[in-house]
Amino acid sequence: MIKLVRTILLMAAIVVFAACGKKEAEVETIVIGHKNYTEARVLGQLFAVMIEDNTGYNTDVRELGGTQIAYEALKTGDISLYPEYSGTVYGALLGESGMKDPDEVYNHVKEKLKENDNLDFLNPLGYNNTYTLAVRPETAEKYNLKTFSDIAENAGDLVIGATMEFLEREDGMLGLKKTYPGMEFKDEKGLDGGLRYTAIKDGKTDVADAFSTDGKLITYNLVILEDDKNFFPPYYVAPLLNGEFAASHPEVVAALEKLAGQISEDEMQQLNYRADEEGLPARVVAEEFLKERGLIK
Template sequence: MKKTTMMFVASAVLMIMMTACGYGPPSASTSSSNSSSNNTIVVGSKSFTESILVGNMMYDLLKANLKGVTIENKSNLGGTMVPWNAIQSGQLDLYCEYTGTGLVDILKQPVSHDPNATYQTVKTQYPQKFNIDWLNPIGFNDTYAIAVPQSVANQYHLKTISDLKAVASKLTFGAEPEYFSRPDGYAGLIGAYGLQFGSKKELNVGLKYEAVASNQVQVIDVFSTDGQLTKYNMTVLNDDKNFFPPYYAAPIVRESTLKAHPEVATILNKLTGKLDNSSMQQLNYQVDVQHKSADTVAKQFLISAGLLSA
């Protein structure tokens, strides 16, 4: 998911620091270099739990299955542009990206609500423009979503966002101020689904779940794989009109890396179909709420999925 708003300042600082360390934007002297040239593959990740988890999984899979090659893990690098600049310059070989981020933030194209069209666009244009390939989608879609407490879902028999229409007038919708000001946020949501909530409440992004727990609000905007959804026993309503853009996760890899080590694609594509929104949410929960290490959680998942030996 495009989780850049809260990380913007931190990412800017990181980009300055990492430019000094060789992770800056590509230049004429660095754009043709690649870590694979010295038989090393460098895996990266962004600076939020989910990206770090998937980065660790890719690192573990490559280390276990790619013999004679040194695998390095450069996790927690920063927001989208930090690993993106690093993979372009050859300082990274691969990391996990999201289709919606690739389409809008990197290719600068309009938002699409068609998951397959979004994937096909990034899969086609990345090799043409950047010599970087998209591998198979892993399975989970970390997009925006609408959630209610399970008790509310049970009370009103809510399974889809459309189901809210009949009862919205009885409920209060809560979200961060930005969500109410974005055209693809609250206004777009109620327009697409014909919703009329009884009231709405602006909330600090860190207090949304507490507001639900105290019944100040009954409906909130969330990220679909957020571990807090498990902690607060929330039900994510199905976006039955495909209002929210798709943000399916997939590994992206430099073509030069795949040319040197073609088995990388086969190894990483083993993740395909192994992680849906629910299972990714549970892994995020283990790290963010139960405070387990991302490295341990990633390894345990791979073992349980039959992708790594204990």
């Protein structure tokens, strides 16, 4: 009798453990993609932490290459979502130009993404990570530089160090020259993304292309100039989701929408600085920010 009871208890335990294991195995893992630079890594982790904290899902955050790779992975369902910028969709994915109003650009690309590829562009996180030009403080003071127009008036005395992509793109240096007549620099040096900051710090160049939320702007104490003719389109970031995934996972959409309007340009710059210059893992940077903002426990 005792042996029978032990056998029954053993079988019951096996059933319980098997059920728990099955339940654990059935927890869905949401695949989040991001591009291959600091801000994208931080954003990917922000999305992951919000999803994990607000739903019962696990996440798998994957670093991809550039815009086209991430976009194709989203359309095919290899990833379920990734952070994207309104200006990137507008210029690089749709191949359009002309619009400058942030809301018009966002609403336009949101509509086109849904219409063309059944993708859902959620509400923006709040900040605009647009292209800009940056100079050392002493250069700004010497030439009284505050705007792109000021740069155009003094370009003949200055050397720009920028990425080759920026120098060769119509929505980069080529277009700037048309919008700001006189923006013909003494020399244009094509540099790796990181090296352009070293070059301007060492005085080998005078002007650098940059993103307005780049943490290295803090590191090197550079002055951001105003695009006074609004050449660059707005680059408002938002979660971009596969449409079928979004429809079947409303709780994920709800979790990500809590991030809408929560991050300013200065705050994103600080997050990038912490990850890029202080060397903190992107996951830690994301968790600490969300806790401070009261978005997670």
